[in-house]
Amino acid sequence: MMKKSILALSLSGALLLGACANDGGSATGGTIVEGTNISVTEEAFLQELKDRHGDELLKEMVEKQILDQVIANADIDQAKVEEEVNTFKAEFGVETDEELLQILQMQFGLPVETMEEFKNEFIISRLAIQGLMTQDIDGADLEIIDEDQIEVEASHILVEEKETAEEILAKINAGEDFQELATEHSIDPGSAQRGGELGFFGKGRMVPEFEAAAFNLEIGEVSELVETEYGYHIIKVTDKRVIVKTYDEVMEELYNEANIKVNDPQFKELF
Missing domain, CATH: 3.10.50.40 (Chitinase A; domain 3)
Structure with a gap:
């Protein structure tokens, strides 16, 4: 089950490619590749990215900002976070943070460089969402x-x-x-x-x-x-x-609360 969770979390190539749009490599509208009868403008490149990966990438970016707000409002017990890390280590048969990170990077392609990054971007967000999905049995x-x-x-x-x-x-x-x-x-x-x-x-x-x-x-x-x-x-x-709620039900509520407005006609029907 833990391995499936990681696979579901692995970010697509779209997310990595999307970073190119924000690294300041060239001026907007400039030519980023040129040669004999060859020319790739930044505008054409970014449009191709939008066409191929835009839906997935935009959803990832919006969902991440929604989850950031959930995390900010959640009271996550640090001991629980460490417990989750230890569960992953036991699942994969490793003992150190370095060994776990290597598995996350090499086997699952998870773009995390440090254990803190893994905790913040995966474990804490998962615990925060679980908090919205569940309630103590005493109050049920x-x-x-x-x-x-x-x-x-x-x-x-x-x-x-x-x-x-x-x-x-x-x-x-x-x-x-x-x-x-x-x-x-x-x-x-x-x-x-x-x-x-x-x-x-x-x-x-x-x-x-x-x-x-x-x-x-x-x-x-x-x-x-x-x-x-x-x-x-x-x-x-x-x-x-x-x-008390499924993940999809929680996310639907969070999207509704976010009052999302899409300004790009290409993605008008996405949310």
């Missing part, structure tokens, strides 16, 4: 909420042997730290690095036995042993939320 009217709208945030410890799982559960019940025990004992390589954290997930994302247990726990509650094809799990639910 569960009588009108479909179960498919509910997401659970959970951590788990996975081991192969039932006896080992029973020993770990006894330690948890005796007050030992769940995250430390997950890091020490869990055989799930991705989540173990994060103290067992799995993040939020909805119905259909986990194997049935795991899902049934997680969705029946209260926030802060730890499960009994849950056996699946992967081994024995100990699950702790850390939060729940309700998806």
Whole structure:
């Protein structure tokens, strides 16, 4: 899922080409390439860019400014941002910022040079939009909420042997730290690095036995042993939320609030 998110974020060649229009390389209306029976004016070049990539690029630019406003108004917990970064690292099996950046640049073509750039342009904007898509389950009217709208945030410890799982559960019940025990004992390589954290997930994302247990726990509650094809799990639910709007519904509202007016006839029907 994380890799798909990155692919969706990868910017097209249009965005990179569009930068040419703003780098001040030549005077407006000048000739930017010339030779024997060859002449490419800036006006012709920019028109070609508009014709080929204009819709996509203009949408990107407008959406970025809308998202910048959302981010400015959002109260994003920096700890949550770091948690997201660590999730990416675990997903790709790397430990350092430099290794993660290399994967983002080389495998996905993401034009980010620093981890701060990645946080600002991807993680923080995603968290800000999620804040508009969801609400705490405590404030939701569960009588009108479909179960498919509910997401659970959970951590788990996975081991192969039932006896080992029973020993770990006894330690948890005796007050030992769940995250430390997950890091020490869990055989799930991705989540173990994060103290067992799995993040939020909805119905259909986990194997049935795991899902049934997680969705029946209260926030802060730890499960009994849950056996699946992967081994024995100990699950702790850390939060729940309700998806009240889709991404498209949120963006439509934001576009409406922005009162967009298109002055170029070529893009009159774009928004």
